[in-house]
Amino acid sequence: MADNQQQSKDVTGRSDLLSEEGKNSKTVLCQRCGSKVLCPGMAVFAEKELFLPSMRKKSGLSTTEGSVEGDTLTAHWFVDDMYTFENVGFTKDVGRIKYLICADCEIGPIGWHSLDDKKSFYVALERLTRAA
Numbered sequence: 001m002a003d004n005q006q007q008s009k010d011v012t013g014r015s016d017l018l019s020e021e022g023k024n025s026k027t028v029l030c031q032r033c034g035s036k037v038l039c040p041g042m043a044v045f046a047e048k049e050l051f052l053p054s055m056r057k058k059s060g061l062s063t064t065e066g067s068v069e070g071d072t073l074t075a076h077w078f079v080d081d082m083y084t085f086e087n088v089g090f091t092k093d094v095g096r097i098k099y100l101i102c103a104d105c106e107i108g109p110i111g112w113h114s115l116d117d118k119k120s121f122y123v124a125l126e127r128l129t130r131a132a
Protein backbone atom coordinates (compact mmCIF):
# COMPACT_ATOMS: atom_id res chain seq x y z
CA MET A 1 0.00 0.00 0.00
CA ALA A 2 1.37 3.39 -0.94
CA ASP A 3 -1.52 5.47 0.31
CA ASN A 4 0.65 7.74 2.40
CA GLN A 5 3.03 8.49 -0.40
CA GLN A 6 3.67 12.17 -0.87
CA GLN A 7 2.17 13.44 -4.08
CA SER A 8 4.36 16.08 -5.64
CA LYS A 9 2.31 16.90 -8.65
CA ASP A 10 2.92 20.16 -10.41
CA VAL A 11 -0.15 22.29 -9.90
CA THR A 12 1.40 25.40 -11.38
CA GLY A 13 0.40 24.56 -14.93
CA ARG A 14 -2.95 26.08 -14.22
CA SER A 15 -3.87 27.34 -17.63
CA ASP A 16 -4.26 23.70 -18.54
CA LEU A 17 -6.55 23.05 -15.58
CA LEU A 18 -8.62 26.18 -15.61
CA SER A 19 -11.25 27.46 -17.96
CA GLU A 20 -11.41 31.16 -18.73
CA GLU A 21 -13.92 31.59 -15.90
CA GLY A 22 -11.45 30.09 -13.42
CA LYS A 23 -13.34 26.81 -13.25
CA ASN A 24 -12.15 23.26 -13.70
CA SER A 25 -11.83 22.56 -17.41
CA LYS A 26 -11.59 18.79 -16.97
CA THR A 27 -13.44 16.12 -15.06
CA VAL A 28 -11.89 15.73 -11.60
CA LEU A 29 -11.29 12.14 -10.53
CA CYS A 30 -10.16 10.14 -7.52
CA GLN A 31 -6.42 9.41 -7.87
CA ARG A 32 -6.83 5.95 -6.53
CA CYS A 33 -9.92 4.45 -8.14
CA GLY A 34 -10.81 6.97 -10.86
CA SER A 35 -14.25 7.67 -9.44
CA LYS A 36 -15.70 10.95 -10.71
CA VAL A 37 -15.64 13.73 -8.11
CA LEU A 38 -16.53 16.82 -10.16
CA CYS A 39 -17.83 17.39 -13.67
CA PRO A 40 -16.08 20.02 -15.81
CA GLY A 41 -17.00 23.62 -15.02
CA MET A 42 -18.56 22.84 -11.65
CA ALA A 43 -15.89 24.16 -9.29
CA VAL A 44 -13.94 27.39 -8.91
CA PHE A 45 -10.21 27.47 -8.32
CA ALA A 46 -9.42 28.78 -4.85
CA GLU A 47 -6.21 29.46 -2.98
CA LYS A 48 -6.55 28.87 0.72
CA GLU A 49 -4.23 27.31 3.27
CA LEU A 50 -5.88 24.19 4.58
CA PHE A 51 -4.34 21.38 6.56
CA LEU A 52 -5.24 17.90 5.42
CA PRO A 53 -4.00 14.79 7.23
CA SER A 54 -2.08 12.27 5.14
CA MET A 55 -4.13 10.10 2.83
CA ARG A 56 -5.37 6.85 4.26
CA LYS A 57 -8.44 4.69 4.40
CA LYS A 58 -11.48 6.03 6.21
CA SER A 59 -11.05 3.53 9.04
CA GLY A 60 -7.69 5.13 9.79
CA LEU A 61 -9.05 8.64 9.56
CA SER A 62 -11.79 8.27 12.09
CA THR A 63 -9.36 7.03 14.73
CA THR A 64 -6.87 9.87 14.41
CA GLU A 65 -6.63 11.99 17.48
CA GLY A 66 -4.26 14.68 18.65
CA SER A 67 -1.45 15.63 16.36
CA VAL A 68 -1.69 14.24 12.88
CA GLU A 69 0.76 14.05 10.03
CA GLY A 70 -0.32 15.78 6.91
CA ASP A 71 0.15 18.60 4.46
CA THR A 72 -0.86 22.23 4.27
CA LEU A 73 -2.30 22.57 0.80
CA THR A 74 -3.12 25.82 -0.95
CA ALA A 75 -4.68 24.90 -4.32
CA HIS A 76 -8.27 23.74 -4.19
CA TRP A 77 -11.48 23.41 -6.11
CA PHE A 78 -14.22 25.26 -4.31
CA VAL A 79 -17.94 24.56 -4.47
CA ASP A 80 -20.72 26.04 -2.35
CA ASP A 81 -23.05 23.04 -2.39
CA MET A 82 -22.16 19.44 -1.55
CA TYR A 83 -24.60 18.23 -4.21
CA THR A 84 -22.28 19.69 -6.82
CA PHE A 85 -20.01 16.71 -6.20
CA GLU A 86 -20.62 13.58 -8.21
CA ASN A 87 -19.17 11.22 -5.70
CA VAL A 88 -17.96 12.23 -2.31
CA GLY A 89 -18.17 11.03 1.25
CA PHE A 90 -17.46 12.64 4.58
CA THR A 91 -15.55 11.62 7.66
CA LYS A 92 -16.96 12.03 11.10
CA ASP A 93 -16.59 15.52 12.53
CA VAL A 94 -13.07 16.36 13.62
CA GLY A 95 -13.69 19.36 15.82
CA ARG A 96 -15.56 21.78 13.56
CA ILE A 97 -14.18 20.15 10.43
CA LYS A 98 -15.39 17.37 8.20
CA TYR A 99 -12.98 15.89 5.70
CA LEU A 100 -14.12 14.81 2.28
CA ILE A 101 -13.24 11.35 1.04
CA CYS A 102 -13.84 9.37 -2.13
CA ALA A 103 -17.28 7.79 -1.92
CA ASP A 104 -16.13 4.66 -3.75
CA CYS A 105 -12.76 3.67 -2.29
CA GLU A 106 -13.02 5.82 0.86
CA ILE A 107 -9.49 7.14 0.52
CA GLY A 108 -8.97 10.57 1.94
CA PRO A 109 -9.01 13.22 2.94
CA ILE A 110 -9.34 14.71 -0.50
CA GLY A 111 -11.04 17.81 0.79
CA TRP A 112 -12.15 19.99 3.64
CA HIS A 113 -15.40 21.39 4.98
CA SER A 114 -16.04 23.58 8.00
CA LEU A 115 -19.21 23.09 9.98
CA ASP A 116 -19.16 26.84 10.58
CA ASP A 117 -19.65 27.55 6.89
CA LYS A 118 -22.22 25.33 5.26
CA LYS A 119 -21.55 26.85 1.87
CA SER A 120 -17.91 26.08 1.40
CA PHE A 121 -16.40 22.81 0.34
CA TYR A 122 -12.82 22.47 -0.85
CA VAL A 123 -11.10 19.58 -2.58
CA ALA A 124 -7.32 19.69 -2.99
CA LEU A 125 -5.89 19.60 -6.50
CA GLU A 126 -2.89 17.62 -5.26
CA ARG A 127 -5.09 14.86 -3.93
CA LEU A 128 -7.07 14.38 -7.09
CA THR A 129 -6.43 13.71 -10.72
CA ARG A 130 -8.26 14.74 -13.84
CA ALA A 131 -9.49 13.18 -17.00
CA ALA A 132 -7.08 13.42 -19.93
Ligand SMILES: [Zn+2]
Nearest residue numbers: 030033102105
Ligand atom coordinates in the same frame (compact mmCIF):
# COMPACT_ATOMS: atom_id res chain seq x y z
ZN1 LIG B 1 -11.66 6.53 -5.02
